[in-house]
Amino acid sequence: MAELNERSQNILEAIVKDYIASAEPVGSRAISRRHHFNLSPASVRNVMADLEEMGLLCSPHTSAGRIPTEKGFQYYIDSLLQIRDLSDKEKKQLRSSYRFSGMKMEDIMQEVGRILSGLSKYAGLVMVPKFATTVFRQIEFVRLSYGRLLVIYVSETGLVQNKVISADTDIDQRQLEKISNYLNRELNGLTILQVREKLKKEMQEEISLYDQLRTKALSLSFAALQDEVEDQLFVAGTSLMLEQPEFSSPDQMRRLIQTFESKKILIDLLDRSQSAQGVQIFIGSDVDLKGCSLISANFSNRKGAIGALGVVGPMRMDYSQVVPIVDFTAQLVSRVLDREAE
Amino acid sequence: MAELNERSQNILEAIVKDYIASAEPVGSRAISRRHHFNLSPASVRNVMADLEEMGLLCSPHTSAGRIPTEKGFQYYIDSLLQIRDLSDKEKKQLRSSYRFSGMKMEDIMQEVGRILSGLSKYAGLVMVPKFATTVFRQIEFVRLSYGRLLVIYVSETGLVQNKVISADTDIDQRQLEKISNYLNRELNGLTILQVREKLKKEMQEEISLYDQLRTKALSLSFAALQDEVEDQLFVAGTSLMLEQPEFSSPDQMRRLIQTFESKKILIDLLDRSQSAQGVQIFIGSDVDLKGCSLISANFSNRKGAIGALGVVGPMRMDYSQVVPIVDFTAQLVSRVLDREAE
DNA sequence: TATTAGCACTCAGGATGGTTGAGTGCTAAT
DNA sequence: ATTAGCACTCAACCATCCTGAGTGCTAATA
Structure with a gap:
């Protein structure tokens, strides 16, 4: 991806942020007003036209504003998104949400899924991988x-x-x-x-x-x-996702539910993130998750990797919010399992 | 419920059946034409008005036909529905759908859920109850x-x-x-x-x-x-139910998904049917299943009851079809478990 | 040369109104 | 007791219009 000049970057960022907040196409006027880079709507429009040309934006129809494309989100995440660290207070709060004493593995996983979902307001996933x-x-x-x-x-x-x-x-x-x-x-x-x-x-x-x-x-x-035991996947909070405007139409709902029901797509993705280090972000039709993103991280104890967890939400998700939650949760879970292991 | 005279019964039955088939309000003309009790639409209308008075029918608006109320369905199931036995051929076919050799309990349950769902085209449930x-x-x-x-x-x-x-x-x-x-x-x-x-x-x-x-x-x-282990519930085919016209609106979908997600409502119902003998039918807001019915039966081995299974579908479900499937499946599962137990 | 004001154009979405057809309830005739 | 007939109702569909947000282009401006 060619580098963008600063102005274009600023405007792209503004559009993505506004879109994340509103779920609606954002227009040139709104940008020029809400964000204080002293530019007239017309100038903004010029930049937007360029960004559209590059495939980072698109407009649902002529007289609507622009929304970021998948590629646009990708660029945003790769180059513009800065993940804030959690404050100590937030960490503390998060830590106190998780109470696992005396729980067995399965219950812990289920609980983690629930809490992830609760914190993010999207669907929480936890996978315990193949026994092998x-x-x-x-x-x-x-x-x-x-x-x-x-x-x-x-x-x-x-x-x-x-x-x-x-x-x-x-x-x-x-x-x-x-x-x-x-x-x-x-x-x-x-x-x-x-x-x-x-x-x-x-x-x-x-x-x-x-x-x-x-x-x-x-x-x-x-x-x-001898034979393989499948990965186990815990899903929580599917219905929270249905609240999101992008899934308001029956058709989209159905598709979403089917995705969650079959589990296969999600397992594949989590499997992939299993082997990687740190937080991973999968976007949209990257892999059959039309309109959705998956933020995931693996967890492990000192004997090695044992699973992956994450959050599935609309592509228009508040990444700067959810990424640190997923990250920190993975660390927490790892630590808990370490303690349990010896 | 007061007894109805024969004509009323016939007409109620016709309405319920037509409604089950079409999911649309049925009008007097349709009844008088499709079913051959030589009655004019006007006469049918009179009867319908009576049935509405009794709370067995209602009309969504003035110029629509009638649809059975919950009470109407209840009456139909209690007094009019006749469950046909499965033919030997069907039994054989059913038997051959179920292949459990070498599966462990959990997998069997999951598989039974899937098959129930596939056969009925609604959602399949299997519950393994408290360990206690x-x-x-x-x-x-x-x-x-x-x-x-x-x-x-x-x-x-x-x-x-x-x-x-x-x-x-x-x-x-x-x-x-x-x-x-x-x-x-x-x-x-x-x-x-x-x-x-x-x-x-x-x-x-x-x-x-x-x-x-x-x-x-x-x-x-x-x-x-010491402490209670929860009932385990397997749910399969949720998304099949979303195909049904009664759940076509986003709102209804959401509610349905939430019901399935929490599982509690379903567990309570299956728990109830646990202790009963034979097939049970739970209708609608009987218990927080707005618009839905649950057909369930328990299964057991000779050491006693061990679980319950069933199908959840729209209240407008083809009972005469699904009831025998659930019934026979419960018997089959019981037999399999018996064989396994010794 | 980069920016912007101005303007014509587009288009989804909401409001309005007319038409249709399925269905009803009532009444009078059979 | 039944039914034909009729006036009435109302959701669903359609066409039409209007509005407002937003665009692209061009010419004026700094």
Whole structure:
């Protein structure tokens, strides 16, 4: 993107800000009046025409003001937006909104989503990613019925997964305990991915069946861990977004709800932000989020990244407000999880 | 409700059916033409006026046809609706939609919701109720960090719950195993409610502390099981409902989404149907479901009721279609769970 | 040369009014 | 008891007009 001269930048910024505030097209007169760069509406119009030429603005129809295009927002965010830091007071306030003592992972995530949504007035998202990326801590088996077992495995970060598997023969609880003891000793500290590797390798070597218990243990844990568990996504405050004027028409509402319902689009985006550092901003049809933006950040404990959170709002979102909230929340959550981990 | 004479019944039924099909007010002419009770529009009008007087019909404005009121629907459902049985072919088809092998409880529930929604074209609900009503099967402890434990407990029906608790002292894994062994022996076969009772009683008698292990076991399990775990509700296909003409206005959409988001209203209703037998129908502002109805049924295995499922749709729903689907699905799910339980 | 005043033009949105058609209630005739 | 007939009502649709906000262009200005 070519650099803009200062005047153009100022005017673009003014337009974006006004539009964020009002959700309505902004006209040259309004700009020249409300912002005090001593310029007549006519001059402003000239600049606006240039900006439109460059694809940063557009007008819904001839006699309406201009609104920023996606590209316009992009430019604004990349070059003009300055994120203010939260004041200590705000940080304190934010910190006190979050109270997680005694909550288990899932509940914390849900609560974080709710609070994010409440603070931003948009939809809050929290994703706990695939189990595969976590570190194995413990596995337990519960016999449900003949040949049917419930497997429960716990990650280093405190995530719990359970799954029902079928064994070809019945196994009693005493034996199951031995098996889990064996596995817990053997697999401790590996990531689930490593565990899978190890199991696969050992099972190939094990064809000789010289140790019945061990063979059983391997095949059971293999069955338990083999397939992917999906990312878990918590969404809160969808209906808050429906209050926004850009979603006032039935059609737009429907589309929005569908987006949230399928979750896939959101998970993909959060997955992407998973691997990045710091706050990410995704804009509009960047990826099937027509008219919306996603502000996200990942969180982690000292054992590594464990998830991502964020806020989805209309593209016309108050970024300078929401970005620091998301950022700080991610840090807070990271710290909490760290404390929990040890 | 006073009994209606046959003609009135016929006409009411015709109106309800036409309205269900079209979602539009139905007029006297349409009735007298489409249904062949040789009556002129004028006669139909007379009857309609009576029905309106009784509060079973109303007209949105003078020159529109009539639509059934809530009371009208209620009467229709109570007295006129006849539920056809599913044909064997339909049953077979339904049965083959449901494939749950190797799925764990949560996934089954989610899948059932999705399928219910798909079949009915409305929103599908499945609720797994409070843990308290289930029978204890097994408890396991995992040490997370100093003094912090993860408790996992499994019900007879295969539900898994986990929770983080803090102990006042650190306990190592060997000791935890002993504790869980002890508890598993001691609490086997009781409902969670009974378990709570028992624990409370024993803890009172235990002040003497003559057995350290046992005391610890009691206090841990008490902490783990003391507080209520909420009902879990799975909702699928919200956006399908938005397609219905009655929710075409932004306002109605918003309200609907809010209802689904809070979940509370739905949980309350399903909770109610939990205890009842067979299919239940809840209509409209019966309970804060303005414009909607809920058709629900509970499911159970031979150890007792474990949940409820249903379909939420516009009050103008095709009951004769949806009721048997819900009914049969509940039976199917019950059977599946029975098979799983032993 | 950059800015601005002035002016003609555009167009969405609101107000107004007429027409249509579906539906009603009432009355008198059957 | 039923129904034909008729006057009446009213939402929905359409065309039309008007207004005001906003534009682009051009010529005058600093």
